[in-house]
Amino acid sequence: MKSSIEKLAEKGFLFSALLSASITIFILSFMFLFSLPLFRGGKIVEFLRLGWNPYEGKFGVLPMMVGTVIIASFAILIATPFGIGCSALISVFSQRNFGRFLRKLVEFMTGIPTVVYSFVAIFLLVPLVREIFQKGTGMCVLSASIMLALLILPTIVLFLTDAFNSVPKNYLNAAEALGATPVQKLIYVIIPSAWKGIISGLVLAAGRAVGDTLISLMIAGNALQIPKGLSDAARTLTAHIALIIASDYESPEFKSIFVCGLILFVFTMLIVLALRLLGYFEILRER
Amino acid sequence: MNRLTEYGITIFSWITGIILIGAIGVLLSFLLYKGIPALNPSMIFGETSPLDALLLKKAVVDGLFPAIAGTILLIITSIIWAIPVGVASGIYLAEYCDSKWKPIFNFLLDVLAGIPSILVGLFGFAISIFLHRHLSEHIYPCFLISSLALACLVLPYIIRTTEQSLGNLPFSIKTTGLALGASRLQNILFILIPYNLSSIISGIILAIGRCAEDTAVIMLTGAVAMAGIPTSVLSQYEAIPFYIFYISSDYNSQEELMKGFGASIILLGICVFLFTLSNILKRKVAIRFATHT
Amino acid sequence: MPHTHRKVILMKETKIKIERLNCYYQQKMVLKGCKGAFEENAITTIIGPSGVGKTTFLMVLNRLYELIPNCRVEGKVEIKLNGRYLDIHSLSLPALRKKIGIVFQVPNPLPMSIFKNVAFPLRLSGVKDRKYIKEKVEEVLKDAILWDEVKDRLEDSALKLSGGQQQRLCIARAMITQPDVLLLDEPTSSLDIEAGLKIEELLEGLKKRCTLIIVSHYADLTRRISDHVLTLKDGRFREHGNSS
Numbered sequence: 001m002k003s004s005i006e007k008l009a010e011k012g013f014l015f016s017a018l019l020s021a022s023i024t025i026f027i028l029s030f031m032f033l034f035s036l037p038l039f040r041g042g043k044i045v046e047f048l049r050l051g052w053n054p055y056e057g058k059f060g061v062l063p064m065m066v067g068t069v070i071i072a073s074f075a076i077l078i079a080t081p082f083g084i085g086c087s088a089l090i091s092v093f094s095q096r097n098f099g100r101f102l103r104k105l106v107e108f109m110t111g112i113p114t115v116v117y118s119f120v121a122i123f124l125l126v127p128l129v130r131e132i133f134q135k136g137t138g139m140c141v142l143s144a145s146i147m148l149a150l151l152i153l154p155t156i157v158l159f160l161t162d163a164f165n166s167v168p169k170n171y172l173n174a175a176e177a178l179g180a181t182p183v184q185k186l187i188y189v190i191i192p193s194a195w196k197g198i199i200s201g202l203v204l205a206a207g208r209a210v211g212d213t214l215i216s217l218m219i220a221g222n223a224l225q226i227p228k229g230l231s232d233a234a235r236t237l238t239a240h241i242a243l244i245i246a247s248d249y250e251s252p253e254f255k256s257i258f259v260c261g262l263i264l265f266v267f268t269m270l271i272v273l274a275l276r277l278l279g280y281f282e283i284l285r286e287r
Numbered sequence: 288m289n290r291l292t293e294y295g296i297t298i299f300s301w302i303t304g305i306i307l308i309g310a311i312g313v314l315l316s317f318l319l320y321k322g323i324p325a326l327n328p329s330m331i332f333g334e335t336s337p338l339d340a341l342l343l344k345k346a347v348v349d350g351l352f353p354a355i356a357g358t359i360l361l362i363i364t365s366i367i368w369a370i371p372v373g374v375a376s377g378i379y380l381a382e383y384c385d386s387k388w389k390p391i392f393n394f395l396l397d398v399l400a401g402i403p404s405i406l407v408g409l410f411g412f413a414i415s416i417f418l419h420r421h422l423s424e425h426i427y428p429c430f431l432i433s434s435l436a437l438a439c440l441v442l443p444y445i446i447r448t449t450e451q452s453l454g455n456l457p458f459s460i461k462t463t464g465l466a467l468g469a470s471r472l473q474n475i476l477f478i479l480i481p482y483n484l485s486s487i488i489s490g491i492i493l494a495i496g497r498c499a500e501d502t503a504v505i506m507l508t509g510a511v512a513m514a515g516i517p518t519s520v521l522s523q524y525e526a527i528p529f530y531i532f533y534i535s536s537d538y539n540s541q542e543e544l545m546k547g548f549g550a551s552i553i554l555l556g557i558c559v560f561l562f563t564l565s566n567i568l569k570r571k572v573a574i575r576f577a578t579h580t
Numbered sequence: 581m582p583h584t585h586r587k588v589i590l591m592k593e594t595k596i597k598i599e600r601l602n603c604y605y606q607q608k609m610v611l612k613g614c615k616g617a618f619e620e621n622a623i624t625t626i627i628g629p630s631g632v633g634k635t636t637f638l639m640v641l642n643r644l645y646e647l648i649p650n651c652r653v654e655g656k657v658e659i660k661l662n663g664r665y666l667d668i669h670s671l672s673l674p675a676l677r678k679k680i681g682i683v684f685q686v687p688n689p690l691p692m693s694i695f696k697n698v699a700f701p702l703r704l705s706g707v708k709d710r711k712y713i714k715e716k717v718e719e720v721l722k723d724a725i726l727w728d729e730v731k732d733r734l735e736d737s738a739l740k741l742s743g744g745q746q747q748r749l750c751i752a753r754a755m756i757t758q759p760d761v762l763l764l765d766e767p768t769s770s771l772d773i774e775a776g777l778k779i780e781e782l783l784e785g786l787k788k789r790c791t792l793i794i795v796s797h798y799a800d801l802t803r804r805i806s807d808h809v810l811t812l813k814d815g816r817f818r819e820h821g822n823s824s
Contacts, residue, residue, distance in 0.1 A: 003672075006472045010383055016375035017384070019448060021395040022437050027402065030413040039460040084305030092301055102304055105311060112564030114502035115528045116318070116551045119535050124317050210430060211403025213503040218535060238405045238503070245412060245507050259408045268401045270396065292717045458687045462647055466684075468757060469676040477704070520625060 028265055034258035061260055063226045065233035067141075070227055071216055072209040074145035075152060079200060080147070083156030090157070091164040092182050092190070103161065109154040118218040121147045126219060133231040137221065142230040144220035148212060159204065163197025164190050171266040200278045207271040218237065234261040237264060288403035318555070322548030333354065351550055353528045356516050357524040361434055361505070362498045364520075365396050367447055368438035369494060374487060376442075377449025382475060408507030411436030415508065428509040431520040436504050441494035448490025452483040489568035496561035500554065502528040512537075527554050595761060595791040596641065597665060601655035603636055603645070603815075610636050612815030614808065618761075620660070622790045623783065623805055627820065628812040634795040635685075637812065638763045641793070643678040654737060678705070679752035680752035684767040687746035689738035694730050697738045697749060701757045716756055724752035725782045742776025751782065755790075762786065764794045780805050 074097050078143070086106070091100045125146060130138030156237075175189045218220075221233020222243060235243075241257045315519045333350030340347045347353055380392060382422045418426045462484060464474035479486070510529040515525035527550055534547035596618040603611035610633035619625050626634050639645040640653055658665040661679065668676055668744040678701065689697050698717045707713060711721040717734075738749055747767060754762060764783070768776035768802070783792060784805045794806070809820035 003470075005309040006470055009472045011376045013383060016372045017379040017392060019372060020376045020399070020442055021392050023442070024395040024399045024402075027399075027406065027410045028316050028415070030410055031406075032432035034413055034416075059500045070439040078548065081299075082303045082307065086307055088296075089300040093297055094304075094402050099559060102308070105308065107562075107566060108559060109311065111555075113502075113528060113554050113558050115500070115502045116555050117314075119547060119551050120314050120318055122535050123321075124314070153307070188295075211401075211405070213403065213405040214532065218532065218560070238403055241409055242407050242506060243505065245409075257409065261406050264406050265402050268403070268406075268462040269398055270395055272397045272401055275397075276394075375707075459684065459686065462644060463688045463690060465647065465673075466642065466644055466677060466682050467704065467753065468674045469704045470674050473674075477700075482691060563622050 006175050028262075031258050031261040031265055035262055037255050061237065061240065061263075062254065063171060063224055064235050064237045064240045064260070065263070066214050066226045067216070067220070068210055068211050068236040068238070071141055071144050071148060071220060071236055072206060073208045074141065074230075075148035076202065076206055078145060078149035079156055079205065083153055083160060083205075084198075084200070086153070086157045087160035087164060088186055090161050092186050103158075106154045106157045109150075110158070114151060114212065114214045115218075117147055117151055118214045119221050121215070129231075136231055136233070139221035140231050140233050141220065144216050145230075145236070147215045147219060148209050151212060151215060153207050155205045155208055156201050159201025160194075160198055163194035163201065166197070168191045196278050199276055202280070203271060203274050207268065210236075210267060211238065213242055218240055243266060309323040318551055320532060321545065322552040325545035325549035326552065328567040330546050343516065348515075350512075351527070351530065351553070353515050354525040354527045354530045354550070355553070357510070357514075357526045358499060360530075361430070361437065361524070361526060362495055364430075364434035365437040365441065365498045365559060366491065366495060368435060369441050370491060372438075373442050373445030373490075374449050376446045377453065377487075378475060378480075380446070380450045380476055381453035382471065382479075386409070387497075396443055396446060400441070404501055405507070407440045411504065411508040424520065425487070428507065428523070429516045429521045430509055430524050433505050433508040433510065433524075434520075436502060436508050437498050440501065440504055441497045444494045444497065445487075445490050447491070448499065449483075449487050452486035452490075453479055456482070466502065485568045485571050489565040491566040493569070494559050496558050498564065499561065500558050501526055502532055504530055506532065592622070593620040593660070594618065594662050596793075597658045597660075598817075599656040599658075600654070601640070601657060603622045603633065603640060605633075605636060605648070606650045609639070609819055610814060614816055616810065616817045618791060618793055619808065620791050621787055622791075622807040623787050623794060624808040624810060625794045625796050625806040626810050626812055626817070627796055630797070632812050634812050635765050638682065638765050638793070638795055641668070641761070641763060642677050644677075644682070659761065660661075670803070674704070674728060678757040679759050680761045680763060681757065681759040683747070683750050683754050684754055684765040684769055685742060686770050687750045689741070689746050689749055691737070691739060693735045694738045694749065695734040695742070698756060699752045700753065705757070711716065717752075721751040723755060723782065723786065724748040725778055726752060742775075744771045744778065747771060747775070747779060748782065751786075752809040753777070755786070759790055761791045761793065764792065766797050769797050798820065 075100050086102065090102050090106075094102070121143065126138035128138070129140065130136065131145045133140070133142075171193060172185060175185045180203050181190065216234075216236040217239040220235065220239065222235045222239055223233035225232065226233060227234035237260045241260050244254065244257050310541045328337055329350065331337075331347075331351045333347045333352070334347045335350070335352075337349045339345040340350075340352050376396075380389065384392065390416055414426045414435075415426060415432045456479065460478070461474075464478040465471075469477065506529055507527050509523050510526045512525070512530070512533045514523045514525050531547055531550050531554065534543060534550070538544045538547065594607060596616075598614055598616040598618075599609050601614035602609060603614075614637075626637070630632055636645065636648075636651070639648070641657065645651045645653055657668045659680070659817065660666075661670055668680075671679075672690040692700070695717060698720060702713055702716065718731075719729060721730065728747060729745060730736075730749075741749060747770075751762075751764075751767075767783075768779050771779070783794070786792060787807075790798050810817045811820050
């Protein structure tokens with residue numbers, strides 16, 4: 001092969017890699033560019049603090065940020081114990097076949113589209129929650145958190161199961177030889193050894209929880225208020241972006257959604273940095 | 288730790304497992320129960336005859352056909368962008384990249400992988416505004432923008448799988464070709480890529496699945512409720528996930544709702560099929576590695 | 581066959597010259613001021629304890645060391661081509677590796693048919709003449725004493741061959757570019773005695789065509805056929821004495 005073709009190919013590969021990496025930078029730039037008017041106007045502080053009320057000229061996204069934090073937190077709160085329990089079940093407690101079945105089920109869950117989760121939830125979960133609270137439409141923080149937990153559960157379970165399975169076998173054999181029961185092995189050997197993987201899985205799931213749009217869009221109620229309880233409707237940053245775009249086109253509140261985008265971008269960067277610190281990416285690349 | 292606590296932990300794990308199985312079981316059975324009755328040709332083609340619809344002689348106004356067509360066309364165009372750029376980037380990162388620059392590339396690509404889909408959609412939307420203002424008045428969020436945005440969304444999947452599979456090769460495979468006098472490019476094209484084809488394809492299939500199910504990106508970049516089959520790349524279009532979303536908040540009759548369930552089943556079927564296929568290919572690769580010296 | 585000590589009185593032409601060769605692997609010096617000369621059309625065996633750097637040395641000769649992370653080399657290695665001594669760093673990598681072939685300890689057939697495996701280097705060189713390729717494949721398979729065993733199943737996957745057959749395949753494959761030098765890293769250590777003896781037999785036949793440098797763990801196995809034996813110790817070569 002001629003070396004000119006070689007050089008061309010190498011340049012082509014480099015170009016593709018640069019293109020891909022620069023997409024991230026472009027996204028950041030566009031968000032910044034479009035939010036500039038708000039920065040210039042000095043309104044950024046009140047933007048982050050006040051409530052949203054277009055008629056009064058208030059474009060604050062605080063209710064949405066609180067909504068995001070609350071719904072995501074609850075989802076993680078629900079999903080974590082379930083995740084740990086299921087992973088323990090798959091890797092430690094159950095016989096091979098049941099464990100394999102459960103794992104296959106969880107893998108199957110990763111293929112379920114978010115929109116399908118939400119759609120079914122509207123007709124299955126929401127009426128149920130409505131009954132429980134005896135008020136409201138059932139579209140509230142609780143419904144959204146439950147479905148979100150279901151959505152992020154596969155991430156947690158698969159990550160944790162991999163982390164559990166990558167504990168060096170000699171530790172487990174040593175514990176076994178000393179007469180440890182499965183539970184003891186889990187608590188004293190597996191979890192301490194795999195804690196990095198566990199935290200990584202949780203951080204990753206948190207990222208997914210914050211970044212999800214459809215579940216909160218379709219079942220959290222989208223009310224422009226700071227939720228005070230589980231039965232309150234709420235709106236997340238992600239749902240907010242979707243709603244504003246769907247409604248107006250060149251209106252003033254438009255520019256505010258790009259600041260929301262900026263916030264989400266910064267959040268993603270923080271998650272990536274956190275995962276780096278935990279060594280997640282090294283592990284992933286080694287696999 | 289006393290026996291009781293241990294027992295409790297075990298029971299707790301089992302309970303979580305059972306609840307999970309139960310939840311998914313309920314979800315699926317409900318979906319099937321509601322959706323299967325709706326699965327018939329008229330759900331897809333409405334009042335138009337299937338033949339006329341497929342030959343594009345008549346438009347389908349009350350069936351899923353435009354949405355299905357839209358989704359299929361969207362997937363095809365998105366991966367046409369994503370595959371070359373993704374595989375080439377993966378090759379660069381695995382084979383040519385200096386370890387000096389790698390952390391930067393990896394960081395940027397990891398952020399891209401982690402960005403919420405709505406943000407990618409917002410980006411696509413921002414681009415369409417930009418083009419609208421600076422290039423041509425006729426540009427609005429459309430099919431082209433959607434497919435580009437989706438390509439950006441799934442690019443990290445393809446890059447990661449390609450890079451990882453090439454990077455995880457045993458030393459002997461990496462060097463055999465070179466030892467025989469192959470140039471770097473020949474080694475990549477004739478040995479490394481063919482050897483890893485299953486892995487790379489599994490990443491591509493994953494990307495296809497992601498394109499099929501995504502809603503957030505397309506709702507901001509051109510998917511609408513009623514548009515028929517897209518006639519040009521600059522036109523708006525329908526897609527299955529958007530249909531499902533739209534129907535959930537705006538259905539006029541039980542029949543329409545049933546179509547929503549039917550559409551959900553179809554989308555679920557497509558996605559599960561693709562994800563399973565991807566996993567099978569991944570497993571095939573793992574087996575081959577285990578038996579290679 | 582009684583073990584005869586071969587004492588070198590006069591060395592014929594030198595094919596490869598090594599001077600002041602240093603090799604660093606991860607801060608450790610594997611080869612120190614290494615000096616050597618390898619005779620043309622002869623078999624030189626290098627023996628020494630495990631991990632001392634024998635394989636690394638081979639990889640320096642065809643510049644495969646460049647693929648090992650944290651591996652650095654200083655010094656001069658020259659090969660005689662067309663009557664002139666050329667530094668190995670002055671040749672392009674693909675060209676160098678077609679002149680200096682290598683066979684590894686564990687056979688590494690590519691996941692292709694037997695025929696395609698052997699023909700692969702020709703494909704890399706851009707040779708398209710099918711008749712020529714077929715002839716060359718048959719020729720090297722005969723040299724490698726493998727032709728009779730595979731002539732009826734050239735399209736079968738190479739991975740289905742036995743270890744010894746795969747190793748002979750790799751030798752044939754390395755020979756198809758008519759290299760001047762063939763490097764072999766413990767070619768018989770992963771094979772049983774019988775397979776090993778066959779390889780020895782074929783290596784002896786190859787020496788009229790090229791210079792062979794063999795790294796061996798088993799002092800007795802390939803020493804039988806060697807013209808020279810060197811020990812690699814403390815990063816340097818020494819002529820092997822009369823004791824085993």
